[in-house]
Each structure stands twice: as structure tokens, then as C-alpha cells.
Amino acid sequence: MNAFDRRQFLRLTAYGGAVFASGLGHVASRAADAMSGMAYDDFFFVQLSDSHWGFEGPPNPDARGTLPKAVAATNALTQKPDFIVFTGDLTHTTDDPRERRKRMSEFRDIAARLDVKEVHFIPGEHDASLDEGKAFKELFGPTHWTFDHKGVHFIALDNVSDPGASLGDEQLDWLADDLKRQGADARIVVFTHRPLFDLYPQWDWATRDGARAVELLMPHRNVTVFYGHIHQEHHHMTGHIAHHSAKSLIFPLPVAGSQPKRTPVPWDPAQPYRGLGFREVEAETKRAEYVLNELPVQKLS
Numbered sequence: 001m002n003a004f005d006r007r008q009f010l011r012l013t014a015y016g017g018a019v020f021a022s023g024l025g026h027v028a029s030r031a032a033d034a035m036s037g038m039a040y041d042d043f044f045f046v047q048l049s050d051s052h053w054g055f056e057g058p059p060n061p062d063a064r065g066t067l068p069k070a071v072a073a074t075n076a077l078t079q080k081p082d083f084i085v086f087t088g089d090l091t092h093t094t095d096d097p098r099e100r101r102k103r104m105s106e107f108r109d110i111a112a113r114l115d116v117k118e119v120h121f122i123p124g125e126h127d128a129s130l131d132e133g134k135a136f137k138e139l140f141g142p143t144h145w146t147f148d149h150k151g152v153h154f155i156a157l158d159n160v161s162d163p164g165a166s167l168g169d170e171q172l173d174w175l176a177d178d179l180k181r182q183g184a185d186a187r188i189v190v191f192t193h194r195p196l197f198d199l200y201p202q203w204d205w206a207t208r209d210g211a212r213a214v215e216l217l218m219p220h221r222n223v224t225v226f227y228g229h230i231h232q233e234h235h236h237m238t239g240h241i242a243h244h245s246a247k248s249l250i251f252p253l254p255v256a257g258s259q260p261k262r263t264p265v266p267w268d269p270a271q272p273y274r275g276l277g278f279r280e281v282e283a284e285t286k287r288a289e290y291v292l293n294e295l296p297v298q299k300l301s
Contacts, residue, residue, distance in 0.1 A: 043082040043150050046074055047191075049228030050248035052126065053110070054103040055092035059251035059264035062272070066249050067110055075115045082149060084116050087228040087246060088124030088160060088193030090140075097131065104139045120145075124193040124229065125160040125204075133161035144171055146178055152187040159194045159207040166208040176216050183220075190217065190225040195245065197238055200256035205230055214238050230256075231264075232275065247276055 051067045060066065074084065091103040104127070111119055123136040123143050133143045143158035155178065159167050167175075182188060190196075196210035207213070217223045223241045231248035232255070251264040252275025268274050 044079075046081045046084045047087060047226055047246055048084065048249060049087040049246040050089040050124065050231055050250060051086070051107065052089055052092040052248075052250040053107040054094065054099075055250055059267055061267060063250060066276075067107070068113075070249060071110060071113050075113070081116055083118035083120060084114055085120040085156075085191055086111070086122070087191050087226065088122050089126045089228065090121065090124065091127055093126040093130065095130065097135065100127075100131070100135050101139070104135055108139055120147075120156065120191075122156045122158060122191055122193060123160050125165070128158070128161040129163045132163070133158065136161075144174070152189055153182055154189050154191065156191045157196075157213060159192055159196070159210065164208060165194060165204065165206065167210070167213055172209065172212055172216070175213060179216055179220065185221055188217070188220055188223045190223065192225065192227045194229045195227050195234075195236070195243060196225060197236060197243060199230065199234065199236070203256060203262040205256060214241060217241060249276065252276065 048070060051070075052063075053067060055063050057063070074081070090107045091100070094100050094103065111121075121136075121140045123133055123140075127133075128136050128143065136143060143161055144156050146153065146155050148154070155175070157167060157175065158171060159165060162168055192207070194207050194210075195205060196207050196213050198210075199205040218239055218241065221240065225241060225243040226246065227243065228246050228248070230245050231251065231253035232245065233247055234243075234245040236243045251267070253262060254265060265275050
């Protein structure tokens with residue numbers, strides 16, 4: 001495989017997720033930030049979501065090939081991402097605890113092939129709801145966490161380990177304590193699996209106490225949320241906070257409420273990766289504005 005640059009990757013890759021880049025090319029912004037004591041620098045990361053390793057069925061006849069191909073495409077970038085984040089449903093659900101760990105181990109081995117310094121993981125309900133995240137924690141570590149990178153504060157929230165689809169008081173207290181250390185103008189990016197707002201609760205597309213998390217984030221003027229779970233592109237605003245969903249690595253789901261049941265969109269041999277995709281997200285971090293470019297899906301040769 002020939003080496004790809006970022007633009008080639010964004011045109012050719014056939015798999016779900018998002019690419020984020022902080023666009024900090026304005027000299028005036030850099031000078032102002034330097035005077036204020038805040039340091040920023042250009043970077044981008046790759047978001048992958050809903051790989052459902054272990055799934056088998058007609059909605060994706062290439063179920064065991066999609067994730068390795070996405071890893072290979074990412075590794076072919078000539079400019080390496082600063083980090084990669086998987087936003088849940090790493091594996092497909094199973095009632096068998098041994099099989100659950102087997103699937104997670106296989107997923108971890110495939111993800112270990114990624115040629116980047118940092119890879120971050122949060123669980124989806126397929127990974128965590130049956131055992132309250134026990135197996136996930138054994139193999140991947142904490143289900144919620146924070147880190148800072150080049151002037152941006154990243155927060156991962158776990159709204160799946162509770163089978164009732166809640167964050168819970170303990171995690172909300174943790175979030176509140178973390179946000180107390182962030183200024184009103186802090187650049188904040190939040191990762192979740194389920195949406196924090198009520199997109200379509202009838203299909204489990206909501207977080208029961210997500211409004212409490214949004215309320216805690218609201219005093220901060222520069223917040224963006226990236227999530228997965230719904231297997232399609234969707235954009236929503238809660239006040240000034242933008243929420244963007246990532247497409248899936250395994251199969252698309254229908255638009256909320258467009259059919260009686262939440263069943264996968266059938267595989268189309270004529271368009272084998274229809275509904276699977278990715279986006280480029282560029283940000284002018286000084287004002288925390290994000291431009292999302294959704295790009296068509298093509299099969300990699």
C-alpha cells in the first residue's frame with residue numbers, strides 16, 4: 001500500500017469515525033495566546049467508533065475485515081495523528097463472560113497495530129452494560145478519564161456501564177470537580193458513547209441524566225461533544241454546545257423513528273460501504289469553531 005497523506009486518507013478510507021484537526025494558523029491568535037500564557041499548536045486526531053468486533057451477519061459480510069482495514073488505512077497516513085480514540089462498542093455483545101474477554105482481547109490485539117503513540121478507549125453498552133464495565137476495565141483501564149493536549153482539555157464520560165444508561169451521581173461529581181479547574185474560556189472536547197441529549201429515547205439514543213452533564217458543561221463557552229452509538233452522522237446543539245455523532249465501522253442504522261424497529265440498514269452489494277464513513281473536523285481553536293466536512297465512502301483497493 002502506498003503512503004497516503006491526510007487528504008488522500010479522507011478521500012479513500014471506507015470506515016467509520018472522525019478526524020479532528022485544530023486549525024491554529026493565525027499569527028494574531030498565537031500572539032494573543034502567548035501573551036495570556038496559554039500555548040496552542042496544530043494537531044489532529046482520529047476518532048473511530050462502533051466496530052462491534054465479534055459481530056457476524058448479513059448487515060456486514062466483511063465484519064472481520066473492516067477493523068483491520070481501518071487500522072491499515074490509518075497507519076498509511078504520511079502525517080501521523082497525535083492520538084486515536086475509540087468511542088465505544090469496541091466489541092459486539094455476548095452473554096458469555098469468557099467470550100466477551102476473548103473478543104476484547106482480539107480487538108485490543110488489532111488496535112495495537114496502530115502506529116501512533118496514544119490510543120484511547122471508552123466502552124459502549126455492548127462492551128460494558130452486562131458486567132458494569134468489569135471486563136473493559138481489566139483490558140483497557142478506566143471507563144472515564146481526562147487528559148490535556150496542546151491547549152485542549154479532553155474528557156471521556158461513561159454512560160454505558162450502568163445498564164440504566166446513566167452517568168450516575170459519582171461520575172457527575174467527578175465531572176463537576178474536573179470542570180472547576182477549567183476556566184470559562186477553556187477549550188473542552190467531550191467523548192461519550194451515547195448522546196448526552198434525548199435524541200430518541202425509544203431506541204436507547206439518550207442518557208438518562210445526560211442533561212445534568214450538559215448543565216455542568218454549559219458555563220464553559222468552548223465545548224464540543226463527539227459520540228457514537230447511533231451509527232450515522234447527526235448534529236445537534238444544546239445552547240452553544242455542539243454534539244456530533246460518528247458513523248460506524250460495522251453497519252449503518254436508520255434515522256431515528258423512520259421505521260418501527262432499530263434494525264441495521266441492509267448491506268447493498270452494489271454499494272458495499274454505504275452508510276459507513278468518516279469526517280474531517282477542523283477547528284479554529286482561538287474561537288473554538290469547528291468545521292465538519294463529511295466525505296463520501298469508497299472501498300480501498
